[in-house]
Amino acid sequence: MKVELRAVRRTYGTVAALDGVTAGFEAGTLTAIMGPSGSGKSTLLHCAAGLDRPTEGTVVIDGTDLGSLNEHGLTVLRRERIGFVFQAFNLVSALTAEQNVALPLRLAGRSAAPGLVLQALAEVGLDDRARHRPNGLSGGEQQRVAIARALITKPAVVFADEPTGQLDTQTSRQVLGMLRRLVDDHGQTMIMVTHDPVTASYADRVIFLEDGRIVDELTGALTAETVAARMAGTC
Ligand SMILES: Nc1ncnc2c1ncn2[C@@H]1O[C@H](COP(=O)(O)OP(=O)(O)OP(=O)(O)O)[C@@H](O)[C@H]1O
Numbered sequence: 001m002k003v004e005l006r007a008v009r010r011t012y013g014t015v016a017a018l019d020g021v022t023a024g025f026e027a028g029t030l031t032a033i034m035g036p037s038g039s040g041k042s043t044l045l046h047c048a049a050g051l052d053r054p055t056e057g058t059v060v061i062d063g064t065d066l067g068s069l070n071e072h073g074l075t076v077l078r079r080e081r082i083g084f085v086f087q088a089f090n091l092v093s094a095l096t097a098e099q100n101v102a103l104p105l106r107l108a109g110r111s112a113a114p115g116l117v118l119q120a121l122a123e124v125g126l127d128d129r130a131r132h133r134p135n136g137l138s139g140g141e142q143q144r145v146a147i148a149r150a151l152i153t154k155p156a157v158v159f160a161d162e163p164t165g166q167l168d169t170q171t172s173r174q175v176l177g178m179l180r181r182l183v184d185d186h187g188q189t190m191i192m193v194t195h196d197p198v199t200a201s202y203a204d205r206v207i208f209l210e211d212g213r214i215v216d217e218l219t220g221a222l223t224a225e226t227v228a229a230r231m232a233g234t235c
Pocket residue numbers: 012015016017035036037038039040041042043044
């Protein structure tokens with residue numbers, strides 16, 4: 001499912017958090033958004049995901065102009081087609097890991113096929129923690145439950161904000177490998193904000209923001225070194 005931003009501007013008072021961003025995100029691609037603090041990364045993600053409305057310009061997902069949808073229409077689109085891996089989308093503390101992962105299916109009125117939820121937990125290495133509540137899990141484990149929950153509906157588009165922010169190196173590699181396989185095998189469109197060159201190196205493309213504008217782009221065979229060099233302004 002293609003996601004397109006056309007001349008998107010988002011202002012907060014006199015601050016232009018996004019200042020005329022045009023970008024397309026094709027199905028089956030993973031894009032990393034990078035840039036200094038305050039450059040507009042979260043604002044871009046929120047506008048592209050229909051969580052925030054641009055002040056000017058349009059966001060089009062799979063041919064639908066999000067500006068033409070009311071709040072209910074946006075909610076349905078988000079629930080049925082979009083997955084979120086955001087730090088702010090916390091787990092429900094009263095529910096077990098298994099129940100948290102099953103929640104998006106229940107909200108969409110879909111029943112979970114037997115084993116589906118456990119399989120999603122197994123993919124993030126947590127099938128043995130299914131009955132634990134969030135406060136009985138480490139930060140990294142909670143993050144992995146949130147990823148399993150985001151992917152359980154097999155969303156066509158996934159938005160991620162620092163998807164491996166709280167994970168150790170090894171778990172982080174596993175999770176990134178898993179996200180990469182989802183894009184390659186299921187043709188999902190994935191857009192992730194990250195400060196980490198290693199995380200960005202899993203992407204097909206890195207977009208660099210500065211002061212609400214796209215200032216550069218890297219594509220091709222990305223390595224953490226080339227991304228880091230670009231961040232340091234040395235290439
Ligand atoms: N709700 C808001 N109200 C007012 N200003 C905002 C709001 N959200 C963002 N801004 C401003 O818009 C600009 C872009 O913010 P944004 O959060 O998109 O940046 P970012 O690149 O994600 O930063 P970080 O890496 O620190 O998370 C900043 O100047 C920020 O202060």
